[in-house]
Amino acid sequence: MPETRGTLWKTAWPSKGEFKDLSIRVFCDLMALAKIWEVLVEKGSLCHLNRVFEGRNTKDPSFCEFHSIEGHDIQSCEEFRRLLQNMMDNKEIGIFYKGEEANEKENELQELRDIWARWDEGTKQLFYQSYGDISYLLDIKVDKHLFRVMVQFWNSAYKCFTFGEVDLVPTVEEYTVLLRCPKVQVRKTFTRVFNGQTFAKKLMNISGMSEPWVTTRIQQKGDSKCILWENLRDLVLTHPDERKRVDIFVLIICGLVIFPKALRHVDEAITDLFDRLEKGITPVLAILVETFRSLSTCLKIGEGWFIGCAQLLMVWFHGPFWKVDKVSYKVFSEGYSPLKEEVAIQRREDISEEMWMEIL
Template sequence: MSSHKRKTHQIRAHLPNMESLRSFSSKLTSVARDRFTFKYGKILDLLSIPVQIDAVTALAQFYDPPLRCFTFQDFQLVPTLEEFGQILDSPRKKIGPYRGIGEVAKLEELAPLINTSASDLNPHYIYRTDGKVHGFQRDYLEEEARKFIDARKWECLGDVLALLIFGIVLFPHLEDFIDTSAISVFWAVRVKEEDPVHALLADVHYTLHMRHEKKGGLMLCCIPLLYLWFTSRVFDNVFTIETMTKLEYCGDFSNVPLIGSKGCINYNPMLAIRQLGYPIVSKPHDKAMEGFILHNMGASDPGMLKRIIQSWEKVNKKGSELRKRGDATQESYTQWVKERAKKIKLPFDIIPPSQPSLPKPTPISNEEVDKLKATIDRLEKEKEGLELTLQNVSYERNELKFRLNEKTKQFDKSKEAFKAEKERKEAVSDCLAGATNKIEECKIQLNQAWKEIGDWKKLWDLTLKQHRETKEGLEIRISDLTSMLQESQALATLERDLREDAERILRRFPMDWKGLHEELRNLRESERRQRRKCEALENRNQQLEGQLHHLQDLANQDQATIQELHQEVINWKTDFSNLAGFATKVVRGAPRLHREAYAVMLPNNTPAAVFNFVEACEIILKQFKASVDAARNLEL
């Protein structure tokens, strides 16, 4: 007997290690978690999905590449945007699908999102696989996440955790490596507010198509999301897809084109009508199932990529009109699916269940009939007793159920109260951490101010010393110049007296011409000597006056320098007064925050470590206040 199954492919699936990601997720506060979900959807839930890899690889064998669906014996399943969006609770504020395939954010733009600089980020932006893939190592981003946890920077922790999930779980490529394709989707979601669901669905169809085309290989898509979607179609208690509006086609395409992180591909939403809650009777038109695929991130056909992007500007959706019956003249959908399954052959044999043969009736006697009737009467009586017992048990069960509901309500109230108390404690902890950081900043500023005070005081003392030395030197120079000036005046007076004596002698002895002539010549010689001395003294006097003017200029410059230093001291005093005022505000405001934090702490529910921390903050505030008072009373 010939087999009707096709040969299976060696398709593999790998689930990354998500233990550290779950640990980072547990560190997020409730407020930070809500913000994370608002920005990225419920991607944190994918970290706790118990994926069975064998189920995923078995499902991949049923993929039908031309139809972009999973074809079984008499039905089909298609992963759709509506289902993926409902699973991830895609934020409604997203402005459109992912369009940035091949675009990579610059390090200068990416660095602020993880609270670092481009220069620090650049050494960790490395190549893998012989320089073909660019990105970040997982260890580096996890180390940054731990730093944000220690610093209680929850917003930055959320962004780094999202980048890790995008690169490791949602858009995997290399193990423990976040490549540029995942970074591109993350950047589009975080900054451009584009929807990642389209890229996730595109990667699922793209990787399944490529694995069948190459007859095996590793699936590079979000395995937890694909597994959760599949189990939602098999087990109603896992996830329920409600009836919803369906996207039928985009632009001039007959179906829906998708842009993923690695390439572009279409899918056929007409094959998913039944699984979205609407009837499907006839076979879909062949035009509605026309397919295409673009490799190398769309670089092989830029015109087609541009056409895909433009098609999302005009989308066509249907809802209640899908409830209409199909065209009776067309081939039945179920018959078409069965024929399709026979044509492509399923990867596994379908063994129909065997029906057991009915036993032949056996004749019995009247005595046995009477015994059976008696047994039936006895069983009827036992049934009545059991029904009465069942009623009593049901009454007790209902009563216990009512009590359980009451206890559940009380437990829910206690849980809400505990959650509120936990959030209040987190708020108090954040407030105390902020107050501690503020106090540390003030202490650093105060220490810097004390250091500046010491430096300015030393400069002031040095300036005063130089001023005193300059003043003393000027006084000595002025005294010397005054003495020399007095000597010059005395010589001039002596010369004037000599001239007067000579004139008086001439008037007294007019006849003694020879002696007078000799005496006159001596007097002239003496006059010349005295004149030379006087000229020398005048030159010396001029030199001393020049030196005196120079010393006066130096004194004026020193006086100007002293005035500038005095003005700087006044400015510094003003700055110090402002700092002292700021410190006073901190000293007055911080105790109020401390009292408020102390007031909301409950003795029975607050850990001793928190009480010790609050008391330590009180001691620090007292010491800080004492330092501020000492600084305020300081006299320069």
């Protein structure tokens, strides 16, 4: 545990295992109290006093947003620190360094990999027959250095990657081959259609759980509803119906890997995607649209939460640049799995962003 935590706060920080049921999580650089303040105001946990006392110079470096007075900044505000400490003691908020966000996501994926490893061959075959190679996405590593550099080569105007004089863009056909989902009919395209069902009703249909069980676990995040992925994970571990366990597992993969809209949560929109998968409608177009949109957003603001499927993008990217001496006959067989092949390939992880920039 970093020593800075002990020096900034009068009592010890909670251990990572104690953050499971937190209502608010903040990821920031070091202890950026101004960032924490903004999140608390956004979540409605604290009232923004500047809305009451207008005319204050909030740009003054000695202005404290918490007290709405000048004379000290919020970073050195002892009263705000004590308030945060009380909130942490009550497990109302958790403060993480930005690097821990990626670690937490990796922990989620590892839990899913462990569940998959414990399944017998019969359950895995049931999964493959319905949802193809989606499970391999759990084992695809995302090179963060390469990904950051790729964003810089994204052309928002033409919606493609431009490497010198070469333009490259993932296509519906390429992503369809990667996912290799037997249920999907390429000519059927995923579109969101309002069918009148509530989020709770959709979850009930997918999970087979009662309305009280579902409604008590639905949360509101921003303008959409969602459910903690841990609630769904517990169902995968304990549900008596094998088919339901497989369906819920796919729902989690869609929410955490394919459309990771909210950290640790499966968003309401994912149930629409799942419903279309059940009907054999391809989700590829929706995946590509969200990928292009997120790439453009990340390029514009220089950072941000990527809501596309980074794993699929990585596999697609390596395709045109991966040189082999011989092409295996397996590539042309019906049972060939590009994602499975990617998992087996050992790629270098020590290439810096500067080196990738020079290479590309």
